[in-house]
Amino acid sequence: MRLVRVGIIGLGLMGIRYAKYFKEGKVEGAILSAVVTSRKERMDWVKETFTNKVDIYSNLDDLITSGNVDALIIATPHYHHPAAAIQAFHAGYHVLIEKPAGVYTKQVREMNEAAANSGKVFSIMYNQRTNPLYIKLRDLIESGELGEIYRTNWIVTNWYRTQSYYDAVSWRASWATDGGGVLMNQSPHQLDLWQWTTGMMPKRIRAFCHFGKYHNIEVEDDVTVYVEYENGATGVFITSTGEAPGTNRYELSGTLGKIVIEDNKLSFWRLREPIHEFNERYKDGGFKKPECWECEVPTQGEIKDGHLEVILDWIDTIRNGTPLLSPGEEGMKGLTLANAMLLSTWTDNWVELPMDEDLFYEYLIQKIQSSDRSDRHGKTH
Incomplete structure (x- = not known):
C-alpha cells in the first residue's frame, strides 16, 4: 500500500511538532x-526544513482543491476545528483534529455528521488515551474488578500558568478567539479520560x-x-491554572474497593467481598470494615509520546482498517461536559444531560459580543 500523503493545517506549537515527526521519519x-x-x-521554516519537498499553501481552500494529500491534521485555534474538518470531509479526506473538538457542541455535532457521511477515518488528539495507567484503569473497570462505581473524584490543579503565558499569544483567554479557559485548553484530556475510563456520563451537573x-x-x-450519574454515583471535578504546587489525583470508589492514579502510579485497594454484601452480613456492631488487600497491578509498557502514538494509530487505521484508539466523534463527550459546566455557572443552576445546546450557544454569543476581542470571532470559524 502506498504512503498516506498528509497535510498539516496550522503551524503553531503543535503543528510544528507534528511536522517534525515526519521530518524525523x-x-x-x-x-x-x-x-x-x-x-x-x-x-x-518549511522550505528550509523540507528542502522544498513539501507544498505550502496560504489557505485551506487551495490545499483542498490541489489533490496533493489524502489526509489532514487540523492544528488551528479551537473555533476552526469543525469548519475545517467539515470542508475536508466533503472533499473526501481523512481527518485528525487537535483537542478540543470545537468550542460548542452544536458546531461539533455538524462535524460528526459530516464525518459519518464521508466514510473517512476521523480521529482526535486525545494522547492521554495511550497512557498505560489509564488503559489499565479502563480495563479494571470494564472487567468488573472495581465493582459498580459509586464515586469519582478528580482534582487536577497542576496547570499553573503565569499572566505572561496568556499575554504571549493573542488568541488565548478570550471568548471570541479561544472559546474558554482551563476547560478548553488544559483539562480536555481529563474530561475525556473521566468518561472514557468509567464508561459513564453524568445525568446532571452543578458547576462553579x-x-x-x-x-x-x-x-x-x-x-x-x-x-x-444514572446509577446513583456522584463525582467531583476540580481544575485550575492558578495554584502552585498543584495536584493531579484521580480517585474512584466502587463496591469492590478504591483505585487512585497519582504521581504516575496506579494503586488498587481491593475488597475481599462487595461492600454492600459485607454491610448486610455483618451484625456485630462496632467499627469493623471489610477485609481489604492493597494490590500491585501491572501495566503494559512505558509511557510514550502520546501525540505521536495517536498519529500512528490514525495512519494505521487509514491503511489497514484497525480500530481507532481515539475516534474523533468522541470529542463530543468531553466538550459536552465543559459546555455544561459553563452553562451551569452562567445560569446558576443544575444542567441536565443531554443539555440545551441552543441555550449554551446563546450565552456564548453574549460572551463573545462583550469580549475585548469580539472583532476576531468571525475569522475563527
Missing part, C-alpha cells in the same frame, strides 16, 4: 506532502466556574464541579 506509512500557514516565518480569578483574563481559570 517517525510516522511509518505516511509522508508530509503539504502545509497551510499564512505566516511567512513558518513558510520559510470562576472567571479571571487568578489572572487578568475573561475566561475561567478555576472550576469546581459536582455531578450525579
